[in-house]
Amino acid sequence: MDMTFASADTERTVLYVSNSPDQKLADFLAQSGWHAVHAKNTASAERVIDRDNIKVGLVELPEDCTSQQLSALASCMRRPETNWVAQIAPGQADNELVSRFILDYCFDFVTRPWLNERLVFALGHAHGLSSLRHVPVAPEPSLGRHGMVGQCEAMQQLYRRIDKCGATEAPVFIAGESGTGKELTARHP
Numbered sequence: 001m002d003m004t005f006a007s008a009d010t011e012r013t014v015l016y017v018s019n020s021p022d023q024k025l026a027d028f029l030a031q032s033g034w035h036a037v038h039a040k041n042t043a044s045a046e047r048v049i050d051r052d053n054i055k056v057g058l059v060e061l062p063e064d065c066t067s068q069q070l071s072a073l074a075s076c077m078r079r080p081e082t083n084w085v086a087q088i089a090p091g092q093a094d095n096e097l098v099s100r101f102i103l104d105y106c107f108d109f110v111t112r113p114w115l116n117e118r119l120v121f122a123l124g125h126a127h128g129l130s131s132l133r134h135v136p137v138a139p140e141p142s143l144g145r146h147g148m149v150g151q152c153e154a155m156q157q158l159y160r161r162i163d164k165c166g167a168t169e170a171p172v173f174i175a176g177e178s179g180t181g182k183e184l185t186a187r188h189p
Contacts, residue, residue: 012033012034012035012127013034013035013036013037013052013054013055013056014029014034014035014036014037014054014056014057014058014123015037015039015045015048015049015052015054015056015057015058015082016029016036016037016038016039016057016058016059016060017038017039017040017041017042017045017057017058017059017060017073017076018038018040018059018060019040019060019062020040021038022060024115025115026038028115028119029123032120034123037052037054041072042072042073042075042076045057045076046075046076049076049079049081049082053081054081054082055081055082055083055126055127055130055131056082056083056084056085056123056126056127056130057077057082057083057084057085058084058085058086058087058119058123059073059077059084059085059086059087059106060087061073061086061087061088061089061092061098061101063089063092065097065098067097070097070098070101073101073105074101074104074105077105077106078105081130082130083107083126083127083129083130084105084106084107084126085106085107085108085109085110085119085122085123085126086101086102086106086108086109086110087109087110087112087114088102088109088110088111088112089111089112090111090112092111093109093111107122107125107126107129108122108125108126109122110122147184148181148184148185158185162185174186
């Protein structure tokens with residue numbers, strides 16, 4: 001179940017993924033201007049990301065984490081809209097599985113004890129970078145005139161030419177690369 005620790009500006013929200021909530025962390029983040037939302041597992045984390053457009057995540061890696069645990073975490077950390085910071089124990093980065101996971105899925109990492117400016121800096125940097133990223137949204141194809149798709153200037157020119165040629169009885173030669181819509185153009189008056 002998701003648990004909100006503090007109320008603040010939703011633009012500065014950090015999703016904290018850990019087996020148990022950490023009130024000390026929540027208090028520190030609130031004092032540093034962050035709104036912390038806790039998720040106990042990856043399924044909860046994915047719901048929060050979908051619902052709240054989370055830009056920054058903080059994931060606590062268990063000291064004895066297994067490849068199965070890392071795989072489960074990776075499933076929700078692949079999403080491009082969220083930058084992740086890993087929280088690890090001293091020496092844990094020497095573990096090849098952990099270091100590979102951090103390199104592949106995390107923006108940065110902090111080593112315990114982490115209630116300091118290093119954590120605030122890492123979260124702020126991750127948030128700033130995420131704010132620069134615009135997830136491309138494929139535009140809905142819009143039908144232009146003559147049943148063709150497109151509203152760009154090149155298509156507007158084509159529509160005008162079709163209209164111009166359609167007003168005459170003169171034969172028209174239509175040329176172009178394969179797949180550019182010559183047949184569609186020819187069908188319209």
